[in-house]
Amino acid sequence: MKQLINVSISDFKLIFRDASLRIFLLLPGLIYLVVNLFLPWLASRFEGVDEYVAYVLVVATLETTQMFGFIYSMVLIEEKETEVAKVYGVLPVSKTGFVLSRLIIPCLITIIITWILLIIQPFYTLSLYASLWFSILAGFTVPIYTLGIAVLSKNKMEGLVWIKVFNILVVIPIVAFFVPDSFTFLFGIFPTYWFFQGLNSLIEGATFFWYLLAGFVYFMLLLIVTARRFSKVHFA
Amino acid sequence: MKMLLQQMKWQFILLARNNIISISIAVTIVYALVFFALEGLDNMYKVLTLLILNDPAIIGMFFIGLTVIMEKNQQVLSALFVTPINHHVYLVSRILVLSIIGWACALGMALAAIGPAFQFLHFSVGTFGICMLSCLAGLYLVCYTLEFMHFTLRSIPLLMILINLPLLNYFEVTDIRFFDLMPSYGSLSLITHSYSEEVKVSTLLYGYASTAFWISLFYRMVYHAFMARIVNA
Numbered sequence: 001m002k003q004l005i006n007v008s009i010s011d012f013k014l015i016f017r018d019a020s021l022r023i024f025l026l027l028p029g030l031i032y033l034v035v036n037l038f039l040p041w042l043a044s045r046f047e048g049v050d051e052y053v054a055y056v057l058v059v060a061t062l063e064t065t066q067m068f069g070f071i072y073s074m075v076l077i078e079e080k081e082t083e084v085a086k087v088y089g090v091l092p093v094s095k096t097g098f099v100l101s102r103l104i105i106p107c108l109i110t111i112i113i114t115w116i117l118l119i120i121q122p123f124y125t126l127s128l129y130a131s132l133w134f135s136i137l138a139g140f141t142v143p144i145y146t147l148g149i150a151v152l153s154k155n156k157m158e159g160l161v162w163i164k165v166f167n168i169l170v171v172i173p174i175v176a177f178f179v180p181d182s183f184t185f186l187f188g189i190f191p192t193y194w195f196f197q198g199l200n201s202l203i204e205g206a207t208f209f210w211y212l213l214a215g216f217v218y219f220m221l222l223l224i225v226t227a228r229r230f231s232k233v234h235f236a
Numbered sequence: 237m238k239m240l241l242q243q244m245k246w247q248f249i250l251l252a253r254n255n256i257i258s259i260s261i262a263v264t265i266v267y268a269l270v271f272f273a274l275e276g277l278d279n280m281y282k283v284l285t286l287l288i289l290n291d292p293a294i295i296g297m298f299f300i301g302l303t304v305i306m307e308k309n310q311q312v313l314s315a316l317f318v319t320p321i322n323h324h325v326y327l328v329s330r331i332l333v334l335s336i337i338g339w340a341c342a343l344g345m346a347l348a349a350i351g352p353a354f355q356f357l358h359f360s361v362g363t364f365g366i367c368m369l370s371c372l373a374g375l376y377l378v379c380y381t382l383e384f385m386h387f388t389l390r391s392i393p394l395l396m397i398l399i400n401l402p403l404l405n406y407f408e409v410t411d412i413r414f415f416d417l418m419p420s421y422g423s424l425s426l427i428t429h430s431y432s433e434e435v436k437v438s439t440l441l442y443g444y445a446s447t448a449f450w451i452s453l454f455y456r457m458v459y460h461a462f463m464a465r466i467v468n469a
Binding site: 023074155156160161183 | 303
């Protein structure tokens, strides 16, 4: 376990050894600025923006997950392209454990960033515990997103194409808020639908437990599938 | 001309092998389904414009840069430039192929969102213009960095400035005249006016002239940068 934690920390440090990647660390600050300053300004200046604030907030919570998803998926694809992954494949550690340990730090950082965002946003008073649960759920998207892209891509060009697709898949359940109620559940096929609906219920003070539970079950299943698939194909 | 068509054919094959064409079609279908789901929404035209300006532009800017980076890394460029291939053919073929893909995706989205009720010519020139400008911006950027992550990171703010600033006026968030002079404004104007029933001729003329001017200027800059920093480097 100690070995895996060490790998996790050193891997995270290595990634940000490239100065250009450190700029990604500014992204959460940018999201905070948009939600805490720009959005209130827009709402005060333009009529009708108020009714979309909850939806903007819901989408903003998942934006940080995409930041780490992008960086780590590119790192994993590069390992595949340069065949470094094969070297990792012969290390005396469990492949699944090794892979997940590398994603623990970005996952934890995402949870913290999301939680802070939900706590400090100026529009709603949200329960700390409930916000934390939704932040944990948001954190789950990092490994799923990263591993999914790494499994599907042979090179960085394909990786970028899949990132574009994954970005759409993450955000598209927002449409469910604008369609007639009878069509809403059709969007349940997208995992983030359960996150969006649950968080929106929390914001509205409605029951969110079942959405949260469904989200956790769905995300866990996806995580198991992607981690297993990744361990099979990445080190080969 | 024959060489250009041949290069375009190979570019289509290369993009198809990297799943760019199939995924672009899939993404367009997803957007089309979303537009069907949102049928009757008040701001459908604005949503459509936003997606057209961003999605095909991303295809152009990112993938043209990545194509050059991949060709450089795989030593294709050095091999290519000792053949009698004209450098204009190299650049134009890549720009045209990605612009055709971007235009086709935009057309698919427009048909799904608003049906055939738009001016095809203005719309096509506008979307093609946006795609070409994005491709040219991507090519210019790649002349200054052939490292994948650096290129990707720098292309994000470039894309936001080039494409999204004029959109602020369109969405009435700002009313800054300077944004109307920006490179993508002409194409944006042509796209938005392709949905309108009454359009001033002077507006259309400005749209066409602005698009042609900026594409010519960008191409000139790209060609010089490409020759200096990649071919003769």
